Amino acid sequence: MFSTEESRADAQREKVLEIPLSELHPFKDHPFKVKDDEAMMETADSIRQYGVLVPAIARPDPNGGYELVAGHRRHRASELAGKDTMPVIVRDLDDDQATIIMVDSNLQRESLLPSERAFAYKMKLEAIKHQGARTDLTSAQVGPKLTAAEKIAENSPDSKSTN
Template sequence: MKSSAKKVELAPYDDLFSTEESRQDAKLEKIQEIPLSELHPFRNHPFKVKDDEAMMETADSVRQYGVLVPAIARPDPKGGYELVAGHRRHRASELAEKETMPVIVRDLDDDAATIIMVDSNLQRESLLPSERAFAYKMKLEAVKHQGARTDLTSRRVVGKLEMADVVGEKAGDSGRQVQRYIRLTELIPELLDMVDEKKIALNPAYELSFLKKEEQAQLLDAMDSEQATPSLSQAQRLKKFSQEGHLSIDVMRAIMGEEKKSDLDKVTFTSDTLRKYFPKSYTPQRMQETIIKLLEAWQKKRQRDQER
């Protein structure tokens, strides 16, 4: 005879003796002290972590006070955790000879993790153009996956904001500026390094990004042989010749060998060049005033010498 009794599901033992408050508390994010060796860098992390003066200062702070703001990480399927935010704090902890650092562990998919990783770094003042370029590219891909599908150069609307505008909003960059930065990722590494080093300005670099990779490599040779970097107008002409199929190494050398009007009109000194001739207390304005006075005195002396 079959039993008519219904199966009774028993609640877990812990649930029987826990309060609603403790159950809610268990859902809150916890700060954990995780060994540095178990924290791995984010895949294709676009931001450089350098052992520069700022890093040494951060390491000194960590050595004295510890890491004050917890990092964010997510479980790594291969073991340990993947850092989402806190790569510089991780390196500073290594330099400070710490064994662990405070971390908030979250279950994040690739897109959510990418957006947090990018946004947590975009507020830094000393970002290189290459860092911003690859960060914007990664974030735009993530935003695309979360919303409507489109390509990198599209300005398809997502709600009231365009997709590229969404990417640059927190950093104060327009969608158009975001797209211009993303174009820089099409430069070969050697040219992109020159942009980071301020040897090539952003606007010429944007135009050069439309050159084929082999043309960019040839341009490096032309720049080296002529000891010059392209101005905006030169970069635009190089792009035009490339699009028309007429860009050759000879054309590049001819363009790079031109004497720029700006070179004829002005002489520029960097503050680093001038600083060694003045006391540390001198401001740039005071240095300029002093130079003008010295030049005026030199001119008067030269005139007197000519009159004799």
């Protein structure tokens, strides 16, 4: 079949689905605590009033439903707001891809405990190493080659001199 540029672009565009909260399960080994604190209550109030503004990311769970990769706080706030569904982008991700997305989406939060942040960096490092991603692609003639840990540190807002 022939397709136009527009229909090809539509096929590649990710779809946002309204998925029942009961079909969304937490990411295995999710290291971040989801607390019912004041910030959570504010998020629930916002969701009650405006809905979830940014879709969560999930992947199909072989045992049924979906595994949340990013959006655990939005999921909990949606429950507290009395919602039955939330917007989700479903992606086919392997464990390493899902771990990297989960870690990166949570490292943006300012309220992480130092232990959560450290464990998250460790998870990301292990996922990158497991993927076999080349992190030493800088030529020694141009600059020093970087290890996976150095690459993560270089891209991190956390300074090793302040931690």
